[in-house]
Amino acid sequence: MGEAYIYDAIRSPRGRGRGEGSLHEVTPVKLSADLLNAMKRRNGLDGHVVEDVIWGNATQVKEQGGCLARTAVLASDLDERVPGLSINRFCASGMEAVNLAANQVKGGAGEAYIAGGVECMSRVPMGSDGAAIAVDPSVAMKTYFVPQGISADIIATEYGFSRADADAYAVESQQRAARAWDEGRFEKSIVAISDQNGLPILDRDEHMRPDTDMQALGALDPSFRNQGEVMPGFDAVALMKYPHLERVNHVHHAGNSSGIVDGAAAMLVGSLEFGEANGLSPRARIRGTAKIGTDPTIMLTGPVPATERVLAGTGMKIGDIDLFEVNEAFSSVVLRFMQAFDVDHGVLNVNGGAIAMGHPLGASGAIIIGTLLDEMERQDKETGLAAICVASGMGAATILERV
Numbered sequence: 001m002g003e004a005y006i007y008d009a010i011r012s013p014r015g016r017g018r019g020e021g022s023l024h025e026v027t028p029v030k031l032s033a034d035l036l037n038a039m040k041r042r043n044g045l046d047g048h049v050v051e052d053v054i055w056g057n058a059t060q061v062k063e064q065g066g067c068l069a070r071t072a073v074l075a076s077d078l079d080e081r082v083p084g085l086s087i088n089r090f091c092a093s094g095m096e097a098v099n100l101a102a103n104q105v106k107g108g109a110g111e112a113y114i115a116g117g118v119e120c121m122s123r124v125p126m127g128s129d130g131a132a133i134a135v136d137p138s139v140a141m142k143t144y145f146v147p148q149g150i151s152a153d154i155i156a157t158e159y160g161f162s163r164a165d166a167d168a169y170a171v172e173s174q175q176r177a178a179r180a181w182d183e184g185r186f187e188k189s190i191v192a193i194s195d196q197n198g199l200p201i202l203d204r205d206e207h208m209r210p211d212t213d214m215q216a217l218g219a220l221d222p223s224f225r226n227q228g229e230v231m232p233g234f235d236a237v238a239l240m241k242y243p244h245l246e247r248v249n250h251v252h253h254a255g256n257s258s259g260i261v262d263g264a265a266a267m268l269v270g271s272l273e274f275g276e277a278n279g280l281s282p283r284a285r286i287r288g289t290a291k292i293g294t295d296p297t298i299m300l301t302g303p304v305p306a307t308e309r310v311l312a313g314t315g316m317k318i319g320d321i322d323l324f325e326v327n328e329a330f331s332s333v334v335l336r337f338m339q340a341f342d343v344d345h346g347v348l349n350v351n352g353g354a355i356a357m358g359h360p361l362g363a364s365g366a367i368i369i370g371t372l373l374d375e376m377e378r379q380d381k382e383t384g385l386a387a388i389c390v391a392s393g394m395g396a397a398t399i400l401e402r403v
Contacts, residue, residue, distance in 0.1 A: 008267065013202045054101050056116070133145055150224050153228065
C-alpha cells in the first residue's frame with residue numbers, strides 16, 4: 001500500500017440556507033464548478049492529471065441529482081477526460097469522498113483525486129428526496145425511526161447533558177467562530193463566490209451570530225418537543241427502544257443545533273509522486289480512515305465508535321491526537337464525544353463549528369478536515385482527528401499527520 005497526501009483544501013463561505021441567503025442564486029453545479037476551477041487554478045492542474053472527482057451530497061434530487069460530480073466537471077475548466085463520481089453517506093458524504101480518494105491513491109488506483117462535496121439547502125431542501133427510512137412504515141417501525149433532533153435529545157438524556165450544557169457549548173461555538181474570522185484563520189482556504197458577471201456575492205460565512213449569549217438562547221423553546229410529545233409522538237417510539245429512560249429531555253433548539261446553509265468544499269489528494277511531478281508540496285498525510293454503523297434511533301453517536309476504529313487501525317491512542325474537529329450537528333453530539341474520550345474543549349473545534357457557521361450536509365465532512373488541517377498548521381501541531389455523525393446511525397473519522 002502506498003500513502004495519500006493532502007495538497008490543498010478549499011471551501012466556499014457558507015450562506016444562509018434560505019431564499020434571502022447570499023448563495024441562494026447559485027446552483028449546486030455552479031458552486032461545485034467554482035471550487036473545481038479554484039483548485040485547478042491554485043495548483044496548476046492541466047489535462048487529465050487527476051484520476052477522478054469524487055463529490056458528496058446528501059439530497060441527490062433535482063439540481064443535486066444526475067451524478068452532480070460529472071456535471072460539475074463539465075461545467076468547470078477541468079479536462080473533459082476527468083470523470084465524476086457522486087456519493088451519498090448523508091452528512092459524512094464530503095468526508096467519505098476524501099477518504100475514498102485517499103484509499104484509492106493508497107491502493108494504486110490513480111495518482112490524484114479532487115474530493116469534496118456540496119449542499120445547496122436553500123434550493124434543494126433537506127428531506128426532499130423522500131428517504132425510505134423516514135417515510136416507509138415497514139422500515140421506520142423496524143428501526144424505531146425518530147427525527148435527528150429527537151436523537152440529539154436522546155443523547156442529552158442518556159448521557160446527562162442539560163439545556164444549560166447545550167446552550168453554553170453553542171455560545172462558545174459562536175464566540176470561537178467570530179474570533180477565527182476576525183483573526184483571519186480561514187483566509188488561506190476560503191474561495192469567494194461571484195455571480196455569472198463576476199460580481200462578488202459572498203466571501204464570509206453569514207450564518208454566524210457572534211452576539212449570542214445564554215440569555216438569548218434561554219428564551220428559545222425546544223425545537224423538537226412537539227414532535228416528541230404530541231401524540232402520536234416520537235418520544236413514545238424512543239422510549240420503546242430505551243425503556244430505562246423515564247422521559248426524553250428536550251434541550252435542543254435552533255441556537256444549539258447546526259445551521260441550515262449552502263456551501264461546498266474540495267481537497268486535492270494524491271501520492272507523493274504526483275506532488276513531485278507537479279511541483280506541489282504535501283501538507284499532510286492521511287494516516288487513517290474509518291466508517292461504522294451504529295444504533296439508528298439514537299443515530300448520532302457515531303463519532304465515538306468511528307474514532308475508536310480509526311485509532312485501532314492506526315495503532316494510536318486518543319492521547320496521540322493534538323487537535324480534534326467533531327461536526328457540530330447538535331451540541332450533545334460534541335459533548336458526548338468529549339465525555340467519551342475525556343477530551344478537553346481547548347483542543348476541539350477551536351474555531352467554532354456548524355452551530356455557528358452552518359452545516360451544508362454533503363460538504364461538511366470535507367470542511368472539517370480542511371479546518372483541522374489549517375489549524376494544525378497554525379498551531380504547528382503534528383496530528384489531528386476529524387469525526388462526524390451520520391443520519392440513520394453511522395459515523396466516520398479521518399486522522400491527519402503533518403509532513
